[in-house]
Amino acid sequence: MMISLGTLTTLLVVSFGPTPRTPEQFEADVTIKTQIPGMPFPIPPMSGHMYYDFMNERQRVDTSMFGMTQSNVDFYSMNKSIAYATFFGQTTCSTCYLKPPMYPLIVVPNSLSRGTITVNGEQCEMWENPMLTAVGILLDVCVSSTDPNPHIIFANITVGVGPLYPPFMRTTFSYYLKNTKLRQYQIDDPVFAIPSVCPQQATCAARMNVVFLLDGSGSIQSSDWTKDLQFVNSMLDRFTMSKDAVMAGVVQFSSSTQTSCSFGADKSTLQGCVSKISQMKTGTNTAAGINAAASMLQSGPSADHNLIILITDGKSNEGSDPATAARNAESSAKAEVYGIGVGSDIDAAQLKSIVTQPASTHYFTVSNYDELNKIMDKVAANSCDTTTCNIPSNTLAKLSQE
Numbered sequence: 001m002m003i004s005l006g007t008l009t010t011l012l013v014v015s016f017g018p019t020p021r022t023p024e025q026f027e028a029d030v031t032i033k034t035q036i037p038g039m040p041f042p043i044p045p046m047s048g049h050m051y052y053d054f055m056n057e058r059q060r061v062d063t064s065m066f067g068m069t070q071s072n073v074d075f076y077s078m079n080k081s082i083a084y085a086t087f088f089g090q091t092t093c094s095t096c097y098l099k100p101p102m103y104p105l106i107v108v109p110n111s112l113s114r115g116t117i118t119v120n121g122e123q124c125e126m127w128e129n130p131m132l133t134a135v136g137i138l139l140d141v142c143v144s145s146t147d148p149n150p151h152i153i154f155a156n157i158t159v160g161v162g163p164l165y166p167p168f169m170r171t172t173f174s175y176y177l178k179n180t181k182l183r184q185y186q187i188d189d190p191v192f193a194i195p196s197v198c199p200q201q202a203t204c205a206a207r208m209n210v211v212f213l214l215d216g217s218g219s220i221q222s223s224d225w226t227k228d229l230q231f232v233n234s235m236l237d238r239f240t241m242s243k244d245a246v247m248a249g250v251v252q253f254s255s256s257t258q259t260s261c262s263f264g265a266d267k268s269t270l271q272g273c274v275s276k277i278s279q280m281k282t283g284t285n286t287a288a289g290i291n292a293a294a295s296m297l298q299s300g301p302s303a304d305h306n307l308i309i310l311i312t313d314g315k316s317n318e319g320s321d322p323a324t325a326a327r328n329a330e331s332s333a334k335a336e337v338y339g340i341g342v343g344s345d346i347d348a349a350q351l352k353s354i355v356t357q358p359a360s361t362h363y364f365t366v367s368n369y370d371e372l373n374k375i376m377d378k379v380a381a382n383s384c385d386t387t388t389c390n391i392p393s394n395t396l397a398k399l400s401q402e
Contacts, residue, residue, distance in 0.1 A: 023105050024054045024153055025187050031174045041151040050173075053187050057102050060192060061173075072389060073192055076102040079381035081389035082194050086192060093198035096205060097238070097387035105155055107141055116145055120176055123385040172240035190397045202377070204241035204384035208305035209263065211293040215312035216280040217254050219345070225279045227369035228311060231243060232376070234373065235309075238380040241267040247301055253289025255318055263300045286316035286354070286366040287325035290337070291339045294329035305385040306335040310354065311372075315347035323353040337382055341365045 030048045048063035057076040062069065071086040076098060082094035107127045114126035124142035131253065143156035158172040212232050220228070232250065239246035243265045249271070250261040260278070261273040290308065297306045308329060318320045329335040339355040339362065341348065355362035361382050364375050 017072070020390065021088070023052065026052050026174060027187070030063075032061075033172045033174070035171075051187050051191050052105075053192075053236040054102060054104055056193055059102070073194060074098055074102075074389075075192075079377065082198050083389040084195055084198055087321055091197050093141065093195060094205075094389055095199040095202045097202045097377075097384040098389070105141055105152055107143060107152075114140065117142060117154075122146070122153055122348065124153050194398070201238070203238055203240050204380055205245045206305060206385045207244060207303055207310070208246055208385055209297055209303040209305060210301050210307045210383070211248045211296050212245060212248065212307060213289050213293045213308050213310040214250060214252045214260070215254075215286070215289070215310075215314070216275075217284040217314065218281040219284075220279065220281075220313050222279065224313075224342075224369040225374065229274050229277060231311070231369075231372040231376070232274050234376055235380060236267055236271055236274070238376065239267075241265050241270070243301070247303070249296055249300070250274060251289060251293045251296060252276065252277060252280055253285055253292065255283035255285055256280070256358050257285075257288050257292040259292070259296060263296070282313055283318045284312070285319035286310070286312065286322035287320040288318075290322055290325040290329055290354070294325075294335055297329075297333040297335055306333055307383050308335050308336065309338045309340070309379070309383065310325070310351075310374060311342065312342045312346065312351070313342045314345045315350055322350065326354045326356075333335040336383070336385075338362045338379065339364070340372070342369055343367065 028050045030050045032048060033045045046063045046065055047329075050062075051060040053059060054352050058069060060073045061070045064070070068085055068087045072081065072083050074081045074180060077096050078367060081096045081098040082093065083096070084091055094278065108129055108131065109132070111127040111129050112126055116123055116125050118124075119284060123145045125145045126140055126142045129139040129141075138156070138158040140156040141152050143150050144153050148303070154176050156172055156174050165309075204399050206304045212233070212235070216225070236248060239248065239262075239269055241248070247263050247265045248261075249259070249263040250269060252258050253261045261270055261359045264270040264273075290310070293308045297308070310333075326337045329337060337354060339351045340350050344367070348365070352359045359394045364376060364379060366372055
């Protein structure tokens with residue numbers, strides 16, 4: 001599992017002279033340590049092996065414990081992560097959405113020196129990237145201090161630090177980069193091959209509440225309204241629906257608002273409700289819709305994350321400022337607001353002001369309702385608040401008994 005600040009390109013090393021070679025493809029032995037607050041005893045570390053291919057935006061980590069082997073294969077360009085486990089010849093698999101882009105192992109400007117250590121007999125200087133703590137990541141890289149051609153020989157990546165992750169587990173990946181001296185080390189495609197039992201369609205299993213906020217104004221044709229509802233139902237297929245994962249509901253707004261489908265965890269029941277929603281066909285009071293969605297989230301079940309996914313074909317022409325309503329939803333309901341604009345009549349500036357920042361990951365547009373399917377996986381991947389793919393514990397338990 002690799003983490004990213006976003007679209008980082010060339011960054012310069014500070015304070016220690018030449019830029020160390022950036023490892024683009026390598027293998028590494030990995031030690032994985034997990035800390036869970038409140039646990040009465042420490043979780044033993046796991047050992048494994050990692051294949052890192054930054055050139056093709058993919059990586060694989062293999063681990064084993066108690067006779068079970070598990071592999072996580074991440075394809076960042078496709079926003080997809082696959083986890084599969086094998087126990088005495090039996091294999092089970094999960095295919096999940098992967099949100100963050102891949103992060104190159106480099107030392108960035110303003111990194112903090114943590115002193116010199118010795119790793120496998122080689123001295124290196126440890127550098128910490130302070131910028132990543134804002135997104136819950138602690139990245140330490142150790143650069144050789146004796147080689148005239150500096151290279152990164154050791155790295156720690158800790159996931160789950162800072163204010164974003166106070167109640168959650170913290171996982172540290174430590175690895176010695178054996179092949180960083182081979183800048184163009186070639187990893188063959190079969191390393192990233194996936195078992196045939198793995199589902200092709202990714203799903204999101206994050207513990208979150210989702211409100212689909214539908215513009216039901218009169219400017220939307222009846223045929224397009226049907227496609228809007230079909231899009232919502234297709235999005236529901238991309239969620240793992242349960243009380244311990246995703247729960248969803250639907251609010252419609254026009255001049256007024258209505259809760260069209262209350263929060264539910266049963267996918268078929270919710271999809272049946274969505275298919276029967278009648279269009280209101282009056283004005284466009286987007287602020288009222290956002291307020292109603294926020295109220296639904298506030299009174300909804302407990303979750304780690306709350307989302308509002310707004311779908312509209314135009315501009316708010318009634319009520320108060322929708323951007324103000326969105327900021328209130330972010331503070332009162334701890335909601336993350338996504339916006340999908342459909343057609344040529346949308347007010348892009350207004351919709352970008354409504355969504356949670358950055359707009360680059362929360363704002364989407366399509367030219368018509370037929371094209372909603374083209375952005376479905378991107379919306380699901382961006383809104384799925386998870387950084388790795390896990391096989392449910394009950395599935396692993398069942399596998400071990402077979």
